[in-house]
Amino acid sequence: MKVIIVLCVLIAGVLCAAPIGMTTFFTTQECPPSWYEYETAKGRLILSVVTPSQGGVTVGNALNPSTPPTHSHPYQVTVELDYKEISADDCCNTQGACAGSYVVKENTDSSDSGVPFSQLKICTLNATDDSINIPFGTVAYFDPSIQSCPSGWTLYSEADGRFMIGGWEVKGTTTSDAPKMAYGSDITHSHQVDSSSNSVSIADVEYAGIAGCCNDNLAESGTAPISGSTDADSSNIPYLQLLTCISQEKTLNTTNLPNTAMLFNTVGCPIDWGVNLEIAGRFLVGLPGGGVAGAAFGGESLPAHYSGPAGTHSHNFNGDFTPDDCEIGLISGCCADGYAREQEYSFQGVTNSSTVDIPYLTVPLCTYRGE
Numbered sequence: 370m371k372v373i374i375v376l377c378v379l380i381a382g383v384l385c386a387a388p389i390g391m392t393t394f395f396t397t398q399e400c401p402p403s404w405y406e407y408e409t410a411k412g413r414l415i416l417s418v419v420t421p422s423q424g425g426v427t428v429g430n431a432l433n434p435s436t437p438p439t440h441s442h443p444y445q446v447t448v449e450l451d452y453k454e455i456s457a458d459d460c461c462n463t464q465g466a467c468a469g470s471y472v473v474k475e476n477t478d479s480s481d482s483g484v485p486f487s488q489l490k491i492c493t494l495n496a497t498d499d500s501i502n503i504p505f506g507t508v509a510y511f512d513p514s515i516q517s518c519p520s521g522w523t524l525y526s527e528a529d530g531r532f533m534i535g536g537w538e539v540k541g542t543t544t545s546d547a548p549k550m551a552y553g554s555d556i557t558h559s560h561q562v563d564s565s566s567n568s569v570s571i572a573d574v575e576y577a578g579i580a581g582c583c584n585d586n587l588a589e590s591g592t593a594p595i596s597g598s599t600d601a602d603s604s605n606i607p608y609l610q611l612l613t614c615i616s617q618e619k620t621l622n623t624t625n626l627p628n629t630a631m632l633f634n635t636v637g638c639p640i641d642w643g644v645n646l647e648i649a650g651r652f653l654v655g656l657p658g659g660g661v662a663g664a665a666f667g668g669e670s671l672p673a674h675y676s677g678p679a680g681t682h683s684h685n686f687n688g689d690f691t692p693d694d695c696e697i698g699l700i701s702g703c704c705a706d707g708y709a710r711e712q713e714y715s716f717q718g719v720t721n722s723s724t725v726d727i728p729y730l731t732v733p734l735c736t737y738r739g740e
Contacts, residue, residue, distance in 0.1 A: 371501070385471045389495065393488040393510065393630055395589070400628075401492070403496065404534060404627070409656045415510055415532065415533070415609055416512070416610045421478055421612050423552045424609050425609070427464070427698060428554075441480070443599065445474045449593055450589070453589035454581055454585065455580055455581065455584050460547035465708050469608055481667060485650065485670050486652050488654045488666075489579065489631070489655070496631070496671065500625040502620050504633075504636045506615065507615065508533065509613070510612065511611060512542055512611075515612065521618045522614040524612075529613075532608070532653075532728065533633055534729050534731055535644075535653070538733065539637040542730075542732050545729045546678075546724035558726070559598060559723065560684060561599075561721040565594075570714075573709070577705070578707040579637055590709045592689055631734055632735075632736075633733070633735075634732070639735065644735060650672060671731075680725045681725075682722065685720075691714070696740035
């Protein structure tokens with residue numbers, strides 16, 4: 370029995386042609402002849418959309434070469450000073466601090482999100498090329514001037530509202546657990562500040578009196594817990610929305626496609642091409658000016674068949690507060706101790722780790738492996 374591989378045949382010069390506006394990643398510093406650099410994509414991820422009118426929309430500020438985006442958060446924490454009773458009236462020694470809750474509002478230090486990136490040239494075909502075959506299952510972006518998928522292509526709905534990243538092996542895709550993004554939306558998250566791991570040391574003052582009942586205005590010295598949360602804020606990950614289509618042409622080979630091109634393909638890599646493992650599991654960024662194509666930065670690559678969060682991180686924070694002074698009718702001195710001193714206190718800590726739930730779709734990314 371003969372096995373017949375059906376190859377596409379040029380009909381009217383357009384059936385197999387690489388379509389104008391086709392946009393993909395390249396391994397080199399420059400775009401090849403007949404392709405031009407997609408300027409708007411510099412320093413940006415590409416978010417796939419299936420609504421043509423949404424193509425070309427940008428969010429956030431473009432990244433610098435090999436530099437992960439950083440961000441910080443406004444935070445609010447509460448420092449709890451427990452009370453300690455003393456046998457005295459309220460007037461007039463003001464060295465002691467009052468018990469109670471003290472709220473501090475500041476900003477965390479900056480941090481990146483732990484998301485893995487790789488930067489690559491993004492080029493667009495400037496005219497339909499009848500000499501180029503595009504394999505079945507190839508997924509490509511399209512310039513916003515292209516208002517629908519070209520002949521022989523269809524909308525790739527699986528990637529809608531997601532960032533495509535390279536897979537580790539041929540065939541198949543992996544969809545992240547995060548829900549797809551609303552077009553034009555930001556990628557936000559927040560952090561908790563846990564009192565079990567954050568505290569401030571409160572200095573001691575002694576009084577010439579008796580500890581005990583029944584004045585409970587004074588605070589206790591020692592370790593005071595700090596707890597709270599940050600605001601939900603942007604991860605500062607910039608992107609460009611582009612219409613994303615998948616080729617339906619019945620061909621398993623390429624002809625005259627530049628060897629520096631990279632092809633997302635859901636079926637398998639064409640002859641003489643193979644899965645690019647150097648950038649598998651990394652979010653792809655349009656090469657910024659002055660950048661090196663293929664440079665990796667940010668977190669560790671996502672593993673094969675992984676569908677969890679793209680990055681995990683925390684933030685350092687610091688602040689200060691001064692508790693209210695509480696008057697006590699005792700002089701300072703021996704031997705009632707363990708009371709908080711009224712003064713300015715500085716503290717520092719670390720937020721709980723938080724994930725950045727960027728929605729992604731892992732698709733094998735093929736590069737030329739022939740001679």
